[in-house]
Amino acid sequence: MAWSPDMNTESPEPLCDASGSLPEQTVSREVVVVNAAGLHARPADLLAREARKWRSRIELVNESQRADGKSILELLTLAAESGTRLVVEATGPDAREALEAIGGLFERRFNEHDDRQDS
Amino acid sequence: MKFSDFVAPEAIRSHVQASSKEGVIREMAQALVDAGKIAPGDLEGIVKAILKREDLGSTGIGRGVAVPHTKHPSVSKLVGTVAVSRDGIDFQSLDGDPVQLFFLLVSPPDRPGDHLRALENISRQLRDDGFCRMLKAAKEPVDIQHLLEEADSHGVVS
Numbered sequence: 123m124a125w126s127p128d129m130n131t132e133s134p135e136p137l138c139d140a141s142g143s144l145p146e147q148t149v150s151r152e153v154v155v156v157n158a159a160g161l162h163a164r165p166a167d168l169l170a171r172e173a174r175k176w177r178s179r180i181e182l183v184n185e186s187q188r189a190d191g192k193s194i195l196e197l198l199t200l201a202a203e204s205g206t207r208l209v210v211e212a213t214g215p216d217a218r219e220a221l222e223a224i225g226g227l228f229e230r231r232f233n234e235h236d237d238r239q240d241s
Numbered sequence: 242m243k244f245s246d247f248v249a250p251e252a253i254r255s256h257v258q259a260s261s262k263e264g265v266i267r268e269m270a271q272a273l274v275d276a277g278k279i280a281p282g283d284l285e286g287i288v289k290a291i292l293k294r295e296d297l298g299s300t301g302i303g304r305g306v307a308v309p310h311t312k313h314p315s316v317s318k319l320v321g322t323v324a325v326s327r328d329g330i331d332f333q334s335l336d337g338d339p340v341q342l343f344f345l346l347v348s349p350p351d352r353p354g355d356h357l358r359a360l361e362n363i364s365r366q367l368r369d370d371g372f373c374r375m376l377k378a379a380k381e382p383v384d385i386q387h388l389l390e391e392a393d394s395h396g397v398v399s
Contacts (some may be wrong), residue, residue, distance in 0.1 A: 158271075158352070159356075159357075160357045162353070162357055162360060163308060166302075168336060170335075171335075194364075195303065195304065195306075195368060196364070196368070198302070198360045198363075199361055199368070201358055201361035202357075203353070203354050203357055208382045222374050230360070
């Protein structure tokens with residue numbers, strides 16, 4: 123259920139251009155909501171807090187719906203139940219690191235240790 | 242899910258008296274008791290459970306909005322209410338701003354999907370700044386009820 127590296131799409135290695143600024147790169151990966159309660163307020167809070175640590179723009183995509191990863195309100199509009207597959211996209215100078223950190227939150231089930239399998 | 246699926250109109254409060262986090266949660270839970278949505282004997286347990294949830298991280302989600310909530314075995318369907326504080330209440334919100342608009346939810350433990358859909362509805366509707374502002378400025382509970390009905394009939398039903 124975790125991601126596989128070949129699912130990543132990346133632009134070429136970032137190189138400094140003449141002005142010295144890093145070009146933007148977009149990377150993405152699939153994540154699965156595995157905690158039983160889904161992407162409710164607390165996971166959305168953890169996710170937005172993590173996303174705000176990075177300079178890159180971070181978006182979560184649920185089929186046709188996109189949400190700003192740095193906004194709890196937007197994340198909650200995804201109403202992602204347990205089992206939902208989402209795509210995380212990061213664009214910016216620290217996109218890869220951001221993607222890894224956010225993927226880790228999903229993998230760690232947002233630190234929720236469910237005692238039920240009822241969803 | 243629509244607001245009318247979970248908001249008890251008789252429990253809506255347009256001017257909460259409380260000035261603290263615990264106070265507003267207690268006032269809203271009491272409003273649900275008065276509306277017959279939760280049993281008086283469950284009040285204390287529900288208030289404590291909501292406060293315990295707040296200890297894990299504030300449900301003040303920004304924009305002057307908070308969604309205090311808990312699961313509780315005493316309810317068979319999702320129940321909730323809305324309250325407005327004129328002055329705003331320190332809720333240890335994520336953006337640090339005082340909270341004026343509260344949506345309190347109590348859901349059955351075995352229905353995480355309903356809770357998610359209620360959160361989805363609240364957060365989607367509140368992206369509309371005008372809607373947010375009008376709710377905070379509502380003079381009477383019935384004004385809030387009408388605003389929610391309007392959002393229900395114009396919004397996308399999910």
